Amino acid sequence: MNLLIKGGIVVDPVSGTVxxxxxxxxxxxxxxxxxxxxxxxxxxxxxxGKLVTPGLVDMHVHLREPGLEAKxxxxxxxRAAARGGFTAVACMPNTRPVADSAAVIISIVNRAAADGAxxxxxxxxxxxxxxxxxxxxxxDMKQSGAVAFSDDGMPVMDSGLMRRSMQYAKMLNxxxxxxxxxxxxxxxxxMHEGDVSTMLGLKGIPAAxxxxxxxxxxxxxxxxxxxxxxxxxxxxxxxxxxxxxxxRGVRVTAEAAPHHFTLTDQAVxxxxxxxxxxxxxxxxxDVAEIRRxxxxxxxxxxxxxxxxxxxxxxxVEYELAPFGMVGLETAVGLVWTxxxxxxxxxxxxxxxxxxxxxxxILGLPLxxxxxxxxxxxxxxxxxxxxxxxxxxxASKGRNTPxxxxxxxxxxxxxxxxxxxxxxxxxxx
Amino acid sequence: xxxxxxxxxxxxxxxxxxxxxxxxxxxxxxxIIKRNIKKVPTLRGRTVVTVFYEAxxxxxxxxxxxxxxxxxxxxxxxxxxxSVNKGESLKDTALNIAAMGADVVVLRxxxxxxxxxxxxxxxxxxxxxxxxxxxxxSQALLDLFTxxxxxxxxxxxxxxxxxxxxxxxxxxxxxxxxTKMGAEVYLAGPATLxxxxxxxxxxxxxxxxxxxxxxxxxxxxxxxQLERQQQGLFPSLRExxxxxxxxxDRLKLAAPDALVMHPGPMNRGVEISPDVxxxxxxxxNEQVTNGVAVRMALLYLLIGGGA
Amino acid sequence: MVKEKAQILDKEGIRRSLxxxxxxxxxxxxxxxxxxxxxxxxxxxxxxxxxAERIKDIEGGxxxxxxxxxxxxxxxxxxLAYQPLVRSTEIPFPVSGKTVVLVDDVIFTGRTIRAALxxxxxxxxxxxxQLAVLVDRGHRELPIRADYVGKNVPTxxxxxxxxxxxxxxxEERVLILA
Numbered sequence: 001m002n003l004l005i006k007g008g009i010v011v012d013p014v015s016g017t018v019x020x021x022x023x024x025x026x027x028x029x030x031x032x033x034x035x036x037x038x039x040x041x042x043x044x045x046x047x048x049g050k051l052v053t054p055g056l057v058d059m060h061v062h063l064r065e066p067g068l069e070a071k072x073x074x075x076x077x078x079r080a081a082a083r084g085g086f087t088a089v090a091c092m093p094n095t096r097p098v099a100d101s102a103a104v105i106i107s108i109v110n111r112a113a114a115d116g117a118x119x120x121x122x123x124x125x126x127x128x129x130x131x132x133x134x135x136x137x138x139x140d141m142k143q144s145g146a147v148a149f150s151d152d153g154m155p156v157m158d159s160g161l162m163r164r165s166m167q168y169a170k171m172l173n174x175x176x177x178x179x180x181x182x183x184x185x186x187x188x189x190x191m192h193e194g195d196v197s198t199m200l201g202l203k204g205i206p207a208a209x210x211x212x213x214x215x216x217x218x219x220x221x222x223x224x225x226x227x228x229x230x231x232x233x234x235x236x237x238x239x240x241x242x243x244x245x246x247x248r249g250v251r252v253t254a255e256a257a258p259h260h261f262t263l264t265d266q267a268v269x270x271x272x273x274x275x276x277x278x279x280x281x282x283x284x285x286d287v288a289e290i291r292r293x294x295x296x297x298x299x300x301x302x303x304x305x306x307x308x309x310x311x312x313x314x315x316v317e318y319e320l321a322p323f324g325m326v327g328l329e330t331a332v333g334l335v336w337t338x339x340x341x342x343x344x345x346x347x348x349x350x351x352x353x354x355x356x357x358x359x360x361i362l363g364l365p366l367x368x369x370x371x372x373x374x375x376x377x378x379x380x381x382x383x384x385x386x387x388x389x390x391x392x393x394a395s396k397g398r399n400t401p402x403x404x405x406x407x408x409x410x411x412x413x414x415x416x417x418x419x420x421x422x423x424x425x426x427x428x
Numbered sequence: 429x430x431x432x433x434x435x436x437x438x439x440x441x442x443x444x445x446x447x448x449x450x451x452x453x454x455x456x457x458x459x460i461i462k463r464n465i466k467k468v469p470t471l472r473g474r475t476v477v478t479v480f481y482e483a484x485x486x487x488x489x490x491x492x493x494x495x496x497x498x499x500x501x502x503x504x505x506x507x508x509x510x511s512v513n514k515g516e517s518l519k520d521t522a523l524n525i526a527a528m529g530a531d532v533v534v535l536r537x538x539x540x541x542x543x544x545x546x547x548x549x550x551x552x553x554x555x556x557x558x559x560x561x562x563x564x565x566s567q568a569l570l571d572l573f574t575x576x577x578x579x580x581x582x583x584x585x586x587x588x589x590x591x592x593x594x595x596x597x598x599x600x601x602x603x604x605x606x607t608k609m610g611a612e613v614y615l616a617g618p619a620t621l622x623x624x625x626x627x628x629x630x631x632x633x634x635x636x637x638x639x640x641x642x643x644x645x646x647x648x649x650x651x652x653q654l655e656r657q658q659q660g661l662f663p664s665l666r667e668x669x670x671x672x673x674x675x676x677d678r679l680k681l682a683a684p685d686a687l688v689m690h691p692g693p694m695n696r697g698v699e700i701s702p703d704v705x706x707x708x709x710x711x712x713n714e715q716v717t718n719g720v721a722v723r724m725a726l727l728y729l730l731i732g733g734g735a
Numbered sequence: 736m737v738k739e740k741a742q743i744l745d746k747e748g749i750r751r752s753l754x755x756x757x758x759x760x761x762x763x764x765x766x767x768x769x770x771x772x773x774x775x776x777x778x779x780x781x782x783x784x785x786x787a788e789r790i791k792d793i794e795g796g797x798x799x800x801x802x803x804x805x806x807x808x809x810x811x812x813x814x815l816a817y818q819p820l821v822r823s824t825e826i827p828f829p830v831s832g833k834t835v836v837l838v839d840d841v842i843f844t845g846r847t848i849r850a851a852l853x854x855x856x857x858x859x860x861x862x863x864x865q866l867a868v869l870v871d872r873g874h875r876e877l878p879i880r881a882d883y884v885g886k887n888v889p890t891x892x893x894x895x896x897x898x899x900x901x902x903x904x905x906e907e908r909v910l911i912l913a
Contacts, residue, residue, distance in 0.1 A: 197625075318539065459824055733809075
């Protein structure tokens with residue numbers, strides 16, 4: 001089965017070039033690219049004016065399977081990914097059971113092979129049950145397909161254990177993804193601590209709760225030589241810490257989520273539980289610094305932290321609602337509208353943060369449109385203006401604070417291994 | 429003119445004109461409370477349901493009396509706090525109550541935003557009788573009513589609010605209410621109990637109790653809970669009392685005719701000394717009477733007719 | 736568009752009506768012992784004050800005047816398009832055992848007076864309640880009649896009787912509007 005993508009504007013994040021050309025796909029791989037390509041028996045995808053990019057990689061999603069299938073499954077989550085233009089996702093280990101053993105990793109890999117619309121790469125837990133007590137079998141998990149290790153959402157509070165885990169992960173040449181939050185400083189908070197939390201009477205999570213841990217983990221990474229990736233940076237202070245560490249040569253990378261470069265804590269006014277997310281929505285100054293960090297390369301990756309929950313779980317008092325919002329199906333629109341169209345990032349920069357950069361961090365052979373590469377391709381209609389309507393989501397989760405927002409830039413087609421898995425919003 | 433919203437969730441979104449209307453309506457209601465026959469037929473056939481997820485005999489009784497004086501039927505539902513986390517959700521409980529024909533739901537809940545959730549869910553009126561650390565608008569309105577009655581005005585007064593501002597819904601509603609009516613609000617309390625950014629609501633944070641009391645026309649003392657000490661927010665009740673307790677010596681810093689208020693229940697001898705609590709300047713008992721009048725006014729204004 | 740159809744009383748007419756009613760009240764009650772006047776908000780209030788003045792001119796003693804706000808007793812609250820303001824009732828003396836003369840400007844359906852009677856009885860048990868109005872325009876919906884009437888005016892239901900008093904309206908006359 002051959003596929004000829006004609007007339008698109010090809011974005012190559014590796015070379016940083018944007019040019020109009022055709023791409024030929026054969027046997028699941030990129031066969032070549034150039035102007036005016038022809039092939040006698042290829043299916044032709046005519047996409048003039050649309051952006052053709054390497055398949056997008058979201059290195060931070062929650063697929064909820066096994067164990068929390070009411071929220072999301074690998075089947076629905078990967079379809080949400082396909083609709084969102086993602087050809088690969090890395091899923092966090094906070095499932096039931098926690099992905100802290102080869103058995104769970106293998107079950108995810110197998111289920112993804114059977115049910116997945118896009119590639120799924122499991123992230124293993126750092127500690128057993130993500131309880132922060134004893135190191136999990138990271139070596140065994142890595143051999144079974146885990147691409148990184150993280151106790152996402154339940155950060156390792158014991159600095160000694162974190163240091164040993166980094167030493168061990170370094171031996172495995174694995175990256176540690178850190179959800180940076182000092183649980184004691186966060187103190188059961190529900191939103192960013194500031195004038196809005198004060199006005200609403202909601203317990204606040206100070207910026208320092210994140211920054212203290214970013215600082216600690218940078219120091220431990222420097223100490224151990226382990227590769228560290230800071231998940232969902234939400235504060236200006238965290239951006240500055242990462243920037244400074246990078247300038248010193250520490251092996252640290254960082255990601256930001258679309259909601260953190262788009263929304264502020266003002267969105268919580270009205271107690272809409274879809275705004276309850278951890279780390280929380282911060283202030284305008286934080287948003288501005290995250291955008292600066294994205295622009296100057298301090299923040300390498302845009303990842304969604306897609307965290308679906310059921311309507312029943314979210315339709316409660318703010319305090320009782322679980323943290324998290326879905327993100328897969330709004331990411332491209334938010335990146336285009338808030339960053340590219342707004343002039344924060346060039347097109348090539350934005351695409352790099354969603355393709356080659358996360359692929360490199362996770363050690364995956366993805367993110368390139370070079371000849372011979374796997375034909376994972378995303379086609380985006382940059383001219384499309386659309387209104388976020390959760391009822392259209394493929395995800396089971398409808399918990400988005402962006403309902404009704406008009407966005408520009410819509411994934412048009414998603415191609416995995418040369419196979420069209422999504423076209424015009426329909427998962428095939 | 430009436431109130432714009434079907435609900436009273438907080439004073440944040442209520443205008444000065446609306447506050448004025450509520451206080452003006454509460455005055456004739458107070459006259460009814462002083463009668464031998466404390467009943468007018470205004471809300472005959474209407475039902476007021478109080479749903480309390482936190483025990484508060486004082487506030488619940490005040491709302492129930494207000495409803496009864498206006499001839500409404502009242503039903504009180506006490507929900508054990510422990511059941512908040514399990515079983516029927518607030519939303520389902522409320523929909524059930526509304527389906528039974530309630531005209532007003534008065535909600536007390538330990539979590540901020542609960543009243544707003546309910547107001548969004550229900551077509552009938554919702555009155556917030558305290559939601560977590562968010563707002564307690566009827567308490568603030570009775571404070572305003574008491575001060576206006578005593579002082580003849582609110583504009584230009586210096587109001588000191590002392591104590592645990594962080595956890596106080598009364599403080600938040602008071603700040604909105606007083607500042608909208610043109611009074612100036614000064615706050616004092618342990619630094620750990622002053623929430624960040626409270627100045628944005630229009631209050632000023634003082635460095636000491638003395639600074640807040642200096643020339644104050646109104647002193648509102650908040651309850652300090654032992655629980656906060658156990659959470660490590662201040663060293664001891666003893667030290668709290670020494671630094672932030674209001675006694676007759678400190679009261680002299682305020683204007684000579686300053687009013688002493690407390691939303692109750694009081695820890696006498698901790699945040700306020702007994703001689704001040706029962707002294708000439710104390711209007712604490714009057715606050716209780718005025719609370720019923722203000723709540724009568726709210727019930728009338730929310731469901732007493734008008735399309 | 737509401738427009739003036741006829742003037743039924745001028746300043747002098749109002750004055751003479753009140754003087755006559757004052758005489759009738761004294762006559763009917765054989766003096767002013769135990770007498771109380773209660774004006775119904777709004778225009779019953781200045782009328783009650785004026786009657787008290789006339790009675791004082793005639794008898795020498797000033798009778799107590801109270802103010803009754805009947806808003807909370809209205810039977811039409813749920814059907815009104817607007818919400819009436821509640822004002823204070825000010826009757827700072829006991830009514831039990833007294834002769835209470837309710838004073839209002841116009842009697843029409845009788846519903847205001849019904850509400851006023853309920854309100855008054857909630858304040859105590861008067862020995863007798865009488866009613867004085869400046870204008871009786873007919874069209875009663877309840878078995879209520881006035882004891883003292885300034886002027887009986889036949890009207891159609893669609894018309895409006897407007898009593899204008901200097902304390903409230905800055906002028907003294909009674910009009911029929913149509």
